[in-house]
Amino acid sequence: MPVRPPALRPGDPVAVVAPASPPRTNDDYRAGLAQLHTFYDVRLAWAPGAERGYLSAPDADRATALHTAIRRPDIRALFCVRGGYGALRLLDHMRWPLVRQHPTLLVGYSDITALQLALYARAGWTSLSGPVVTEWANADDDTLAHVRDLAEGQCPLLDAGLTPLCTGTAQGPLLGGNLSVMSRLVGTPYAPRFQGSILCLEDVAEAPYRVDRMLSHLQHAGILRAVNGVVLGDFSVGTAPSPPTLSLADVFHDYLGDRPYPVATGLSYGHMLPRRTLPLGGRVTLDVTETTGRLRLLSPVVQ
């Protein structure tokens, strides 16, 4: 059974952690922190000064900061500064027994996917695949209301108006996140069991052949056979792929066009705003008809 962290109410004390990269600019970060502070009491926040390349700090220091925030009894949620890259490097540094003792709501996405899926696999934590702090100042009201509602224990509709690829209805825990990142857990002790899950994926600026290669990896690892449903979010290709190429639509059709479970595209989830927050580990229903699709959360991911 998943471990649901305590709900987060307006004004609750929270921490801002940076398990991956530092913010691109200090302005983004300051503005995001200020916005977050209008909703919650930010008591602890990553500060610049010990960056190492694309890492917000050396591995051991990022792990220590994360453990410190997790252990503090007053802290009700952990908001991640940014994705980028680095969460994967932390996994061998995590103190899982400590983590298991202090379930805390973690909010982030993109590279943070590695930490979120590992926390689910190793400690059972549900979490929110939602906006990172550097996005909070620029995010629209709906995007912020959605993540705050989920954090508070509401069960809003996750998304509707999806584009059908295979019809059907299925339930299961929602798992996934960024495809480039989640696929790097395959064959490691940090991958959740995907059997019976509803897999939600997004990616950004990956050429079609790379998305193809990653889906082939999931296929060969048995994951695409094991899941109960798949929902794809945004896969915006940064620059036009060099010809000759398959389109992303071709790639999705090749791997997911003939499944015995519901598959849909068009989820408002990915590297864009506005977007939906996904409750990782939360039990969801995916309904896909000939004309549309809908993703609903069945019970809160916090308690």
Place this chain on the structure above:
Amino acid sequence: MPVRPPALRPGDPVAVVAPASPPRTNDDYRAGLAQLHTFYDVRLAWAPGAERGYLSAPDADRATALHTAIRRPDIRALFCVRGGYGALRLLDHMRWPLVRQHPTLLVGYSDITALQLALYARAGWTSLSGPVVTEWANADDDTLAHVRDLAEGQCPLLDAGLTPLCTGTAQGPLLGGNLSVMSRLVGTPYAPRFQGSILCLEDVAEAPYRVDRMLSHLQHAGILRAVNGVVLGDFSVGTAPSPPTLSLADVFHDYLGDRPYPVATGLSYGHMLPRRTLPLGGRVTLDVTETTGRLRLLSPVVQ
């Protein structure tokens, strides 16, 4: 025990197959075929006409062509047209019992790594990680002599003058190839057992954070703990990575700088010419001293 295909002698009949992408230009391909024909009797060769995006033909057709070439008793070796992308997609289409009955020398690299490692894992085949056909016209004499010598059953020195990262001496089967490709086999039934192997890796135009992510994957999957030694070839970064970044040297140091087994960089292997051909599955010795390193093949990979 590895399965060593029959040796390839000058003038022997061979086939040219395209398990991944088509050639970039027909001129490259024609020139390469002509060069190959000066050494061997090319009796069967992929022809343009059924390309699908970046694939030389649809998956089932590429698999059929490969099986046809493998089954023909006169064909003594299979030379791959080009890497690119697509070998991974073939693996579920392979008829492994047929493959096991007809060990044949396969020559290719880059994306072909997926097929080569799967052939080793599922059928025991050794193979040559060497020039693809589109490179044969432009390759220098040493590069072509090296791959031909290995195919004929000679045991030339693989490479010397390596740059030490960790000292030591180790033996084991040589495994590896392109890092982006081999890492997509992790956690699938197509990954060889890396325990006790000498892992040789190269990659092309991957940003340092991506190389970092792939090595983190190998680390978490237990592969970097299991091997007896590591040798890195060329990892040319296409464009300068956007700052802030770690350098590739930093990344290699983080994952491989403190190993209890020999580690070296500077292997003349990767997406460049001249280069060395690597006998995948062949038993090798890696000697790394404080000042240099050397990789030697102990016995032929053909019989």
